[in-house]
Amino acid sequence: MIAIQVARIIARFVVFADLTEADLLDPDTSVEMMEVLGAQLEALEKGFLRELVDAFVVVAEEYGGEAQQVVRDIAHSFYLEEALAADDPARLAELEASRDARD
Template structure:
């Protein structure tokens, strides 16, 4: 697949994931059982961990672009999807130095 097409597809998938995450995070207890929402997020995280690493890199890079479609808290939520799902750590699984760097960044962020 050509690189431009893969990036376009990653942005489309990031948009789908962003809508999914925003819905789950924004749903109240009356419209969605919180336990179900947590299970759905865990399922999404597991699926993301299984993606091809090359595609996952494009997907992670797509979230800041997709976030611009949203306002306020939703924008920050979408921008933080890679952080929330530990996607950079998934990409760095075979690189102990990068993992240590990411851990230090998480510690600094609080």
């Protein structure tokens, strides 16, 4: 339950930072805040991070259009699966190949 609530907070922040027009939000500041958020997410305890990554899929359904895709992509955008697989070289290689195919 807490992971869903935290995912909602993060999703609102990421959607705001990602989709707000540049004349309303300084792009450099937005990027800096996203980098800080990414570092904080990667530092979470792995069990909770797993719950959070799974929660973004659920929370994304609460959005529509471009915002829904932004929320779905949070784990990908912040390399959270890679953070979860940090101790598993085989899984990291698999994720890298998947990322290369996607990008």
